[in-house]
Amino acid sequence: MSQNIILTTGTYDLIKDHIRRKKVTIEEEELLLNQLKNASQVLRKNLPEDIVSINRKVTYKDHNKNEEKTILLVGPENVKVSKNKISVLSDEGIAMVGYKEGDIIEWPAKKGNLKLEILKVEE
Numbered sequence: 840m841s842q843n844i845i846l847t848t849g850t851y852d853l854i855k856d857h858i859r860r861k862k863v864t865i866e867e868e869e870l871l872l873n874q875l876k877n878a879s880q881v882l883r884k885n886l887p888e889d890i891v892s893i894n895r896k897v898t899y900k901d902h903n904k905n906e907e908k909t910i911l912l913v914g915p916e917n918v919k920v921s922k923n924k925i926s927v928l929s930d931e932g933i934a935m936v937g938y939k940e941g942d943i944i945e946w947p948a949k950k951g952n953l954k955l956e957i958l959k960v961e962e
Contacts, residue, residue, distance in 0.1 A: 853914070896962075912935075931953065
């Protein structure tokens, strides 16, 4: 999990604002601030296809529950859990955003530590 994440400028600003509003745990805040400090910011059109980002479909494996899920990562205003549209600011979203296919992320989420493997990212 040491590699630098890649974010669109809009997603970067959204996460920065989320931290500023104290919507994350101290441990998450520390991790996120460190990630943001080292993150590459790109325009949406320059975002590599295998990077988890808003409006991308992500298939991942939850190693703790040993299950695979496919979600559409969306902005907080477009969440529809019944349609698997999950917020980029949810525990899973904030853990995976900026990472790429094949990455395994361990994340100290509010509801318990996550271990997620990104299997596939689609437009």
